Amino acid sequence: MASNKEELVFVPLGGVGEIGMNMGAYGFGTPAHRKWIVVDCGVTFAGPALPGIELVMPDPTFLEENADDVLALILTHSHEDHYGAVLDLWPGFDRPVYATAFTAAMLAAKRAADNIVDNVSIVPMRPGRVFQLGPFTIEPINVAHSIPESNGLLITSPIGRVLHTGDWKLDPTPVGGAPTDVDRLAAIGADDTLPLALICDSTNALKEGSSPSETEVGDALAELIAAAPYRVAVTTFASNVGRVISVARAAQKAGRQIVMSGRAMHRISGIARELGMLEDIAPFLDQEAFKTLPRDKVVLLCTGSQGEARAAVSRIARGEHPAIDLNAGDRVIFSSWAIPGNEREVIDIQNMFIDRGIDVITRDDGLVHVTGHPRRDELRRLYGLVKPAVLVPVHGEAVHLRAHAKLGRDSGIPSVIEARNGDMVRLFPDAMAMPGEVRTGELYLDGTILCTPEESGVKGRRRLSFGGHIVVSLCVSANGSVAAGPEIAIEGLPEVEDDEESLGLVVRRAVTGTLKSIPPKRRSDPDLVNAALNRAVRSEVNAFWGKKPNVTVFVHRI
Ligand SMILES: [Zn+2]
Ligand SMILES: [Zn+2]
Numbered sequence: 379m380a381s382n383k384e385e386l387v388f389v390p391l392g393g394v395g396e397i398g399m400n401m402g403a404y405g406f407g408t409p410a411h412r413k414w415i416v417v418d419c420g421v422t423f424a425g426p427a428l429p430g431i432e433l434v435m436p437d438p439t440f441l442e443e444n445a446d447d448v449l450a451l452i453l454t455h456s457h458e459d460h461y462g463a464v465l466d467l468w469p470g471f472d473r474p475v476y477a478t479a480f481t482a483a484m485l486a487a488k489r490a491a492d493n494i495v496d497n498v499s500i501v502p503m504r505p506g507r508v509f510q511l512g513p514f515t516i517e518p519i520n521v522a523h524s525i526p527e528s529n530g531l532l533i534t535s536p537i538g539r540v541l542h543t544g545d546w547k548l549d550p551t552p553v554g555g556a557p558t559d560v561d562r563l564a565a566i567g568a569d570d571t572l573p574l575a576l577i578c579d580s581t582n583a584l585k586e587g588s589s590p591s592e593t594e595v596g597d598a599l600a601e602l603i604a605a606a607p608y609r610v611a612v613t614t615f616a617s618n619v620g621r622v623i624s625v626a627r628a629a630q631k632a633g634r635q636i637v638m639s640g641r642a643m644h645r646i647s648g649i650a651r652e653l654g655m656l657e658d659i660a661p662f663l664d665q666e667a668f669k670t671l672p673r674d675k676v677v678l679l680c681t682g683s684q685g686e687a688r689a690a691v692s693r694i695a696r697g698e699h700p701a702i703d704l705n706a707g708d709r710v711i712f713s714s715w716a717i718p719g720n721e722r723e724v725i726d727i728q729n730m731f732i733d734r735g736i737d738v739i740t741r742d743d744g745l746v747h748v749t750g751h752p753r754r755d756e757l758r759r760l761y762g763l764v765k766p767a768v769l770v771p772v773h774g775e776a777v778h779l780r781a782h783a784k785l786g787r788d789s790g791i792p793s794v795i796e797a798r799n800g801d802m803v804r805l806f807p808d809a810m811a812m813p814g815e816v817r818t819g820e821l822y823l824d825g826t827i828l829c830t831p832e833e834s835g836v837k838g839r840r841r842l843s844f845g846g847h848i849v850v851s852l853c854v855s856a857n858g859s860v861a862a863g864p865e866i867a868i869e870g871l872p873e874v875e876d877d878e879e880s881l882g883l884v885v886r887r888a889v890t891g892t893l894k895s896i897p898p899k900r901r902s903d904p905d906l907v908n909a910a911l912n913r914a915v916r917s918e919v920n921a922f923w924g925k926k927p928n929v930t931v932f933v934h935r936i
Contacts (some may be wrong), residue, residue: 381408385537391440391648394799402418402577406512414441414448417544418544419453419460420457420461421434430821435821439817452477454528454531456829457524466494468498474498476500478527482502483649483652484646505518505533506559514533520558521554522592525554525617530544543577544579567762575770575806579774581773583778583782586723586755587754594626595745599711608674608709611711613711614714616646620648623655623701637702647662656740692723705734707733707735708737710728711735711811765794782885841928845926847868848867848884854904857896859898885918887918892910904934
């Protein structure tokens, strides 16, 4: 369906049909000659289903194929699901990255902390300051979220405009930053010279009402800290600088000092202080100060709200932290929520505290955490402000995208497109999605190696994790006698032993029995011996264990 008409298109490469690894490209031109800008370049944290894999990121093959026409990467904010893959994927493009001061500092700190060699060239970006990239005019617009300096992007092309919201909420009273620029959004809606497409956050599209304000969370935390008889520990996302400020103000009001523990928390607070975001906040004390302060004069701010085993709160719960200990009567506030997949770890930590008589407060007990994403009333309000002709729900799993699309249709948006990663979405003229037009998928970061799921060893690792591994090695001579071995190594199988029987004995018997059963002449054939041993070990172990192990046999002919 080749055409010579100029089009404005949107290609989601990640984050549409999943929550995580957001990456999308906007193209303008005729299908044969398009210029591209890329918005965000994020990661997803791999769960237990991907053993050994640290991070998952979008496959950028489509952009690599169009690398000459890719103009730049623009980062909306510095949450990992939006910027976590920049240093892995972007250096190869040799194109600038537009980022605010906070996001740029976060990127530099990540590079230093992880000893990453590759770098990218940063162009500073600021809300309201318009810049030009080829046929696109871009205006960052301040939005409230759960990290400093989040931006929506107004992207104007010769035939239509896009408001790419990024992650946002309509918090009229955020902490540590300006509210969403509602006046500017209204002005965008009032300007009808070019039609507008809204590419919008769907995270909370299933939730009615409006998300509470960060200020209300601050008030709830202040009450809980003021009323606590002894020590208070608060764990939250290190990047939620607004929350750190709320806790610090609450502590100051209650005459308590803040002790901080956790590398990420120190790093990000350091950036925030350097950028002048913590001006009315007293310096944070290091964890060594914790034990020197009276029990009712301290608030601990620490990492580990997702149950990470090595983070501060988990070590404190296990009583293994070198500098910090809590006692019965102390209070721990989880100013956070457990990202799906982390619930078990978080509950385990809470149980440990409760068993030690420590008072645990979660968002079930009070407004100690609030989402950074818009609920349905906020989405409706945004539609009313910017009056989109086209809506493409993004940043959500299928259920969120579907709910958001329905809300958009019910609110009277003329064209609502339910896209997925890898679709080519024409926004203007005549909005429509061309499903699966573009190659996309996942890349895994395994140690320092970036690979496709097929290239990764994950399948083999899963097999090993289920069936363990048995290695048998021996040498046979030309006349068929066993010249050395058999050596047997067993890894990852149960070691229940009574006097009579064990897996080790079963394996050894299977090997020696099989060797005996092969006539000496044929025993000099390594391939034959190898196949017979493999079969015998698998089947004997299966008879004993009820599961087939992974078996490797080496037969050397000498
Ligand atoms: Zn975010
Ligand atoms: Zn996000």
